[in-house]
Amino acid sequence: MVEVVLEARGLRCGYDGREVVAGVDVALRRGEFLGLIGPNGSGKTTLLRALAGRLVATAGEVLLDGAAMRSLRRRDVARALAVVPQLSSPPFEFTVGEIVAMGRTPHLGRLQPEGPDDRAAIDLAMALTNVGPLAERPVTELSGGEFQRVVIARALAQEAPVMLLDEPAAHLDIGHQVEIFDLLLRLNREEQRSILCVSHDLNLAARYCDRLIAMTDGRVCAEGSPAEVLTEERVSQLYGCAVRIEPGPGGRPNVSPLSAALDAAPAGDAR
Amino acid sequence: MRGNGPLWSGLAVVLVASVILSLSFGAVDVPPLKVGLALLSRLPGLAHLDPGLTDGQQTIVFDLRLPRLVLALLVGAALAVAGVVMQAFFQNPMAAPSIIGVSSGASFGATLAVVSGMGVGVAGLGGVPLAAFVGALLATALVYVLSRRGGRTPVGVLLLTGVAIGSLMSALAALVLVTGQDPARRDLDQVVYWMLGSVAGKTWTHVLVVLPYVGIAGGLTWLFGRDLNVLTLGDDTAWYLGLNVEHVRLILLALSSLLAAAAVAVSGVIGFIGLVVPHLMRIIAGPDHRTLLPASALAGGALLVLADVVARTLAAPTEIPVGIITSLLGAPFFLYLLHRRREYAM
Numbered sequence: 001m002v003e004v005v006l007e008a009r010g011l012r013c014g015y016d017g018r019e020v021v022a023g024v025d026v027a028l029r030r031g032e033f034l035g036l037i038g039p040n041g042s043g044k045t046t047l048l049r050a051l052a053g054r055l056v057a058t059a060g061e062v063l064l065d066g067a068a069m070r071s072l073r074r075r076d077v078a079r080a081l082a083v084v085p086q087l088s089s090p091p092f093e094f095t096v097g098e099i100v101a102m103g104r105t106p107h108l109g110r111l112q113p114e115g116p117d118d119r120a121a122i123d124l125a126m127a128l129t130n131v132g133p134l135a136e137r138p139v140t141e142l143s144g145g146e147f148q149r150v151v152i153a154r155a156l157a158q159e160a161p162v163m164l165l166d167e168p169a170a171h172l173d174i175g176h177q178v179e180i181f182d183l184l185l186r187l188n189r190e191e192q193r194s195i196l197c198v199s200h201d202l203n204l205a206a207r208y209c210d211r212l213i214a215m216t217d218g219r220v221c222a223e224g225s226p227a228e229v230l231t232e233e234r235v236s237q238l239y240g241c242a243v244r245i246e247p248g249p250g251g252r253p254n255v256s257p258l259s260a261a262l263d264a265a266p267a268g269d270a271r
Numbered sequence: 272m273r274g275n276g277p278l279w280s281g282l283a284v285v286l287v288a289s290v291i292l293s294l295s296f297g298a299v300d301v302p303p304l305k306v307g308l309a310l311l312s313r314l315p316g317l318a319h320l321d322p323g324l325t326d327g328q329q330t331i332v333f334d335l336r337l338p339r340l341v342l343a344l345l346v347g348a349a350l351a352v353a354g355v356v357m358q359a360f361f362q363n364p365m366a367a368p369s370i371i372g373v374s375s376g377a378s379f380g381a382t383l384a385v386v387s388g389m390g391v392g393v394a395g396l397g398g399v400p401l402a403a404f405v406g407a408l409l410a411t412a413l414v415y416v417l418s419r420r421g422g423r424t425p426v427g428v429l430l431l432t433g434v435a436i437g438s439l440m441s442a443l444a445a446l447v448l449v450t451g452q453d454p455a456r457r458d459l460d461q462v463v464y465w466m467l468g469s470v471a472g473k474t475w476t477h478v479l480v481v482l483p484y485v486g487i488a489g490g491l492t493w494l495f496g497r498d499l500n501v502l503t504l505g506d507d508t509a510w511y512l513g514l515n516v517e518h519v520r521l522i523l524l525a526l527s528s529l530l531a532a533a534a535v536a537v538s539g540v541i542g543f544i545g546l547v548v549p550h551l552m553r554i555i556a557g558p559d560h561r562t563l564l565p566a567s568a569l570a571g572g573a574l575l576v577l578a579d580v581v582a583r584t585l586a587a588p589t590e591i592p593v594g595i596i597t598s599l600l601g602a603p604f605f606l607y608l609l610h611r612r613r614e615y616a617m
Contacts, residue, residue: 053510
C-alpha cells in the first residue's frame with residue numbers, strides 16, 4: 001500500500017481574499033521525489049506555503065502524516081517537515097556553521113544548549129551538502145550556489161522526513177543546478193527523505209523526479225510520470241510557447257522551446 | 272562557536288573605566304585612584320583601603336554622581352537591548368527603538384504633561400516621566416494594532432506604520448505646544464530640554480523606578496536569543512523552523528517597547544545608542560543574540576556613562592544634555608561604520 005506523508009484535500013487558499021490555489025488535491029508519498037511544475041503565477045509557491053502550514057486554507061485541508069495541519073503545534077510540524085524557500089540573502093553575518101545549527105531549533109528548548117545528537121545532525125547535514133569547509137565563513141560572503149547548499153543543510157539538520165523545496169536551483173548555473181539536484185536525489189534515495197520540489201526547469205524536473213504535477217490557474221491540470229505529463233501539446237498550452245520534446249538522457253523527456261522568430265522558417269531554409 | 276573570553280574581559284575593563292571616570296570628573300574633580308579605592312573599601316573586608324574622602328567629596332561621589340551613573344548604565348543598556356531587538360525584528364541593521372514610535376509617543380506624552388501643568392507625580396517622580404512612559408507604550412501599541420493584516424503583522428507594514436505614527440505624534444506634540452496658553456514660553460523650553468535627553472540630577476528614586484523594567488524586560492529578552500537569531504532569517508524561514516512567529520514577535524515588541532519607554536521616560540530622548548551600539552557589538556561579538564544581547568547591554572551602559580562624562584565636563588560648569596553628545600559623536604561614528612562595511616553598498 002502506498003503511504004501518503006503529506007496531502008492537500010480540496011485545498012483553497014490565497015492572499016487578502018484573492019484566491020490563488022483554487023481547489024487542489026495532491027499527495028506526496030513516502031520516499032517519493034515529486035516535482036511541481038507550471039507557469040509563473042500558477043500557484044506553485046502558494047501551494048507549497050499552504051502545504052508547509054504557512055498559509056491557512058480557506059477551504060479544504062492539509063494533512064501531515066494523516067493529522068490536520070491546523071491542529072499541530074509549530075514545533076512538531078518543523079520536526080516532520082523542512083522547507084527550503086526561494087533563495088534570499090541573509091542580512092546579518094552569521095557563519096555557515098551557525099546557520100546550519102539553527103536547523104536544530106525545533107528540537108531544542110529555549111535555553112537548552114546543543115547536545116551530542118544535535119552536533120551529529122549538524123555535522124551530517126554539513127557533510128552531505130559539502131559545506132563543511134565553509135563552516136567558519138560568514139554567509140554574507142558566499143556565492144548563490146554555496147548559500148543554497150547551506151540552506152539545504154539547515155533543512156537537513158531539522159531531521160525532518162519530508163522536505164519541500166521552492167525552486168532550489170533557480171539563478172544557479174547548470175553545474176550548480178546538477179549539483180543541487182544530485183544532492184536531492186541522494187537525500188531521497190539514501191536518506192529516505194520524501195521530497196516535493198517546485199521547479200521552472202522542466203528538463204531537471206523530468207530527469208530527477210519520479211512523478212510530476214502540473215499546475216495552471218491554481219488547479220492541478222496533469223499528474224503522472226514525466227513522460228505522461230510532459231507532452232508537446234500540454235507544455236505548449238501551459239507555457240504558451242511551441243516546444244519540441246524528444247527522449248533525452250536516461251530516456252526522460254527533454255523539452256526544447258521553439259522560437260517564434262527563429263524556428264518559424266519553412267523546412268529546408270539553408271540560412 | 273566564537274571564543275568569548277576576550278569579549279567579556281574587554282567589556283568589563285571598559286565598564287569599570289567608565290564607572291571610575293564618571294564618579295571622578297564633573298564640576299568638581301576627585302582623583303580617580305581615590306574614587307576607585309573608596310568604591311573598593313565599601314566591599315566587605317576591604318574597609319582598610321578607605322582613602323579618606325572629604326565630606327564634600329563623599330556627597331558628590333556617592334550621593335550625586337553614583338545614582339546618576341547607575342541610571343545612565345540602565346538607560347544605556349535598555350536602549351541598546353531595544354535596538355538589538357528592533358534590528359533583528361526588521362531584519363535590518365539600520366533599525367532603532369524610535370522606529371516603532373517610542374520616542375515620539377513619549378514626547379507627546381511629556382508635552383501633554385508639561386502643558387497641562389501635571390505636577391502630581393507618582394513615587395516622587397513628577398508627571399512627565401509617567402506621561403512619557405504611557406505615551407511611548409500607547410504609540411507602540413497603536414503601531415502594532417494598525418499593522419495587523421489578517422492575523423499577521425508584516426514587517427514592511429510595521430515599519431511604515433511606525434514612521435506615520437511617529438510623525439503624527441510629533442505633530443500633535445508641536446500643535447499642543449504652540450497653541451498652549453503660555454506667553455512666557457516656559458513650556459516650550461521645558462519640553463525641548465526634555466527632548467534633548469539628559470540624566471542630570473537623577474536620584475535613587477529614578478533608579479528604583481527604572482530598575483524593574485530594565486531588569487525584568489531585559490532578562491526576558493535574553494531568553495529569546497535563539498528566537499531572535501531565527502527571526503533574522505525572515506518570517507517564513509522562522510516559521511518553517513518551528514517558531515510561532517506572531518506570538519514571539521508580539522512578546523519581543525512588548526519587551527523592547529517597555530525597555531525603550533522606561534529609558535525615555537526618565538531620561539528623555541537619547542539618540543544613537545540604540546542604533547550604534549548593536550551595530551558595533553555585532554561587528555565585535557558576532558550576530559548570535561545569546562551573546563549580542565548581554566554584550567550590547569554592557570556596552571550601551573558604558574557608552575552612555577562616558578557620553579555623560581563628556582556632557583558635564585565639556586562646557587563645565589554648564590551641563591550639555593547628554594542626548595546632544597550621543598548624537599554628536601554617534602552620527603559621525605555611524606557614518607564611519609557605514610563606509611567601512613561594503614555590504615551596504617547598494
